[in-house]
Amino acid sequence: MSFFVRTCMKSLLLIVIGFTVSVMPAATALELIRKTSSATIVIPAEAGPYEKFAAEELQTLLLKSTGVALPIVADNSQEITPAIFIGAHPANAALAAKLNEFSTRYDRFAWECKNDRIFITAPSNSALSYAVWDFLEKTTGIDFLIPGEMGAYIPRLDVLNINDRTVLEAPAFDFRSYSINADSYNPDEHGFNAGEMFRFRNRFNMWRALDPADTYGWLGSGHSYNHFLPITRYAAEHPEWFNLQADGSRKTTPENGWQLCLTNAESAREFIQNAIPEIEGMKARGIPEERILLCAGANDTVAWCLCEPCQALRDPDGTWSSAVLNYTNLLARELAKTHPKVKVLHYVYSDYGRIPSKVAPAPGVAACITSWTADGSLAVNHTASMFDPVKNAICKAVGDYFAAHCRGIMNYGYYGHYSIFVPFPMVRQIAG
Known part of the structure; x- marks a missing residue:
């Protein structure tokens, strides 16, 4: 197999x-x-x-x-x-x-x-x-x-x-990882922590490969807007970088619900400027650009901005798939000016988990297809393969689209979620 x-x-x-x-x-x-x-x-x-x-x-x-x-x-x-x-x-x-x-x-x-x-x-x-x-x-x-x-x-x-x-x-798949905390196991196998050995034996190479020289680098996190453009640092001087709310104000505090304005090119330039030192740090560790992935995932909440340019990118199905991809594209085009071999990862998730109808992935964009279950997202049924053409038709269509339009794709499966070795979410798994 x-x-x-x-x-x-x-x-x-x-x-x-x-x-x-x-x-x-x-x-x-x-x-x-x-x-x-x-x-x-x-x-x-x-x-x-x-x-x-x-x-x-x-x-x-x-x-x-x-x-x-x-x-x-x-x-x-x-x-x-x-x-x-x-x-x-x-x-x-x-x-x-x-x-x-x-x-x-x-x-x-x-x-x-x-x-x-x-x-x-x-x-x-x-x-x-x-x-x-x-x-x-x-x-x-x-x-x-x-x-x-x-x-x-x-x-x-x-x-x-x-x-x-x-x-x-x-x-x-060039980049391979999993979501279990590898550091929570005793160091008892062939000179390595048992969690690390599990990582190596299953051919994972993100963050650390068996030989550090073979590592693929991941910058940021799955939701990295705040990592590279923290709202507490930028909101006072650049409120226009953040999502416009229904009352006409910009979101400038770090409570739930903040996102970036998804059409602001100036913030994208600052995002990349903040990422470049981390890219150079990885290169200094011996990781070449073609093995570095910059995560451009939106914050872990619904992604939206009510400014007119962002609204114009809202998809007919009501999702923000095109708008979020638009911001990923801004990042990819900016990064290509200095580091064209670094891939920019676009999360396909939450209310931006469908095929974008108004924007196509820019060169340099890779996609991460999440097995999220919500009906407004990919509606994944965990009783079947993520790309089952019947039970997971939406996810399969989305995966096929990004595989045809990106430099690469990833699958994010919500099993063994965080440090629990059981399928997640259990209710849907059992009900299926």
């Missing part, structure tokens, strides 16, 4: 993970492990820390599953057999070339079983471990459901037979 989300428990993801996959047909079978004999895990003679980490993950998880501890050796010989070659070992050169022909996506990886050898490789340190975990999931049935050892499903196997096959994978 090409999605890492395979069970209801796997719906704990904030952003659904998808990988495109090429699997070549099976042929002969390799008996990799038996109680009386086993293969050797081989890493390069000058293996780096992440090659060692990947080998240790393979060794540890196979031990838990089979009771057999495969030895790890550092040796550039290609003659060892039976063997599992890890990382930049010379034996993996042919598979690495095949992978590079298959895809240039950053987190691509590959593994291959051929005769009495297994080859596992990837161009990035984090993706090398992704390859190991994918190999284990597909060959042993190991699965990582919730953080911690109790959340790992590890089948007990006496014999592990693997058919000849080649697996080439590349991410369908």
Whole structure:
């Protein structure tokens, strides 16, 4: 299966993970492990820390599953057999070339079983471990459901037979994360907090990848208007930047109900000026622009402004989808002047969760499709897939639109909401 989300428990993801996959047909079978004999895990003679980490993950998880501890050796010989070659070992050169022909996506990886050898490789340190975990999931049935050892499903196997096959994978979603507080678990797995290990084993890379150099950066929060243009800082001098109310006044206090004026280009310029130092900070940490995402999500309330330009952008269905996208576009055009490779994320949510009828996404805009349930938004039925064409026809239509018009899309699934490992909202889930 090409999605890492395979069970209801796997719906704990904030952003659904998808990988495109090429699997070549099976042929002969390799008996990799038996109680009386086993293969050797081989890493390069000058293996780096992440090659060692990947080998240790393979060794540890196979031990838990089979009771057999495969030895790890550092040796550039290609003659060892039976063997599992890890990382930049010379034996993996042919598979690495095949992978590079298959895809240039950053987190691509590959593994291959051929005769009495297994080859596992990837161009990035984090993706090398992704390859190991994918190999284990597909060959042993190991699965990582919730953080911690109790959340790992590890089948007990006496014999592990693997058919000849080649697996080439590349991410369908560049930015991947989830909404569980990873810091709330004890540091008890392979040198990492168990929540962090859950993040890594499920191929998350937002905020922190296994190797920090592979991280995708997220600036702001899901609702970031106040992060970059705090009302307490700007309202006194620039009341016109904030939403016009029914009584003719501008919202200038931070109580519920404030938004930005969604057509004000001056505030968009200030927004970007405030974001640029954070972008540069990420670049200083080694994160390139193409792996940085600037969140342009409206405040977490209905989005509206009653000024005439904003009213003109209100959609015929009564939503503010075009108006909110208009402000995202202002940000994207401003940011493109200095940082054209940074993506600007547009939230599709609340009363701006429909297809915009008056504005199309500007170049540089990516979209986050939320699985919000309200009828005035995407009306998602959590008893079915977010993009089920029958039960979630609205969400599917919206997702198809933004996938066709943006530099990329994300899925925000409301499962495992915050730190609770249950579907949310429970009432609708049960009623369905």
